Amino acid sequence: MHTTAAPLALLWHRTDLRLSDHPALRAAAQASSGRVLGVMVLPEITRASPRRVGYLLQTIEELRAAWRAQGSALIVLRGKAHERIPALAVELGVREVHTAPCPAFDEQLENAAVQQALAAHSIALVVHDEVTLIATPDLPFAIDALPDVFSNFRRAVEREGAWGALVREPLEPCALACLPVSLVTELDARTEATLAAEDLGAARSAAQQHDPRSAFHCQGGRSHALARIRHWFWDTDSIARYKQTRDGLQGADFSSRLSPWLALGAVSPREVAKEIHRYERERTANESTYWLxxxxxxxxxxxxxVRRHGRRAFAAAGVRGRTPCGAQDAALFDQWCRGRTGEPFVDAAMRELAATGQLSNRARQNVASWLTRTAGIDWRWGAAWFEQQLIDFDVGPNWGNWQYVAGVGNDPRNRVFNVKSQAERYDPDGAYQALWLG
Ligand SMILES: Cc1cc2nc3c(=O)[nH]c(=O)nc-3n(C[C@H](O)[C@H](O)[C@H](O)COP(=O)(O)OP(=O)(O)OC[C@H]3O[C@@H](n4cnc5c(N)ncnc54)[C@H](O)[C@@H]3O)c2cc1C
Incomplete structure (x- = not known):
């Protein structure tokens, strides 16, 4: 299939599933007079649970609608990116493919493979930074010199105690050109065929199921992210109490619950930051709004x-090359996964995770500490289980937090959680444990 107008550009989506605040899309549009198509490649084999895949599919559906509203399309393919993207680019006569990958080790390898395959056809892969709160060029240090400890990072990027000092305004959505209807329809039909796969249907059903014990059912897609911001910031003013509630275990509003949308990029951190600043101007600025x-x-x-440390982010010895507790006791690990360790607080949390794909930060810290420090199991097993189960899985925050808790990361404090006293403190009446163990 060839078109006669200016060459098309492709935007290869990964964890940037939105059209607003999107530097890579802007660059693709500039390079092609707005003639951009979106493409995603779903792997045949995934490490994600059906629920997490289903949540991704919900997000993709909204993104497809956003592309259609611009007169273009999101093409969803299945297989290996380094085979599918070049084949599509050649077929469409594309000269540039733009992308903003999450820069973890596997994604860097994938990039290199796609770049090489495209280069064989003289097509460029233009890699942009992912959208973080602070853009990489604005950091006061090179990524290779990232401070080892978070508090040093924070001090370096804050100015006079303001976390937002280096945060740029989000980019406005850019206008795209309407593509020929026949092309859009044909590409859309291919996406329909991809999404009709049986396993993806099962994943969609898994994401729709809602455990009535959970106070919050997260649905994928930008409209749900924006609705959540409206509810949590503006309708309930929950943000103004966040510092006091953020260690909660149960309920819908003790924390923002924005992580699943941030993880897939349905909303950008800069867009959330803009909303925090607006709230501070129009309602109140306090330690809670700062804390978000x-x-x-x-x-x-x-x-x-995760960008700085490459492979070491996933190595047993962590980024400091320490010797971790690394028992590989499959039976005990299985008990942990199923919430059958006999430790009630741990079991309640692990059952919540299995039933919902969600877990509060406090519970995550406790179950991770118990697995690695009390049971002495290889921390990477726990991180891999979280990666499979969590609908907000995000490679840096997940593997980085696991290294911290397991004592192989950069945390100078080397804390071990006493799960029993944590349960007494954060679940004093045992309601959370009763809910999930009952
Ligand atoms: C072992 C372990 C694994 C984790 N795995 C993930 C993961 O895969 N994905 C993920 O997004 N977070 C992860 N976290 C961090 C944190 O638990 C979640 O971000 C948070 O619970 C999400 O709920 P929220 O959106 O209501 O957060 P809020 O408390 O409302 O915080 C707002 C946002 O800040 C970010 N954030 C908050 N805490 C952290 C943190 N400790 N590290 C990094 N970012 C943070 C998240 O984007 C979050 O949405 C993990 C923490 C631990 C201890």
């Missing part, structure tokens, strides 16, 4: 961390 920005800085830190 502070947590977004943690997210940034782990995104830069």
């Amino acid at each position: 920005g502070f947590e977004l800085l943690w997210r940034d830190y782990f995104h830069f961390w």
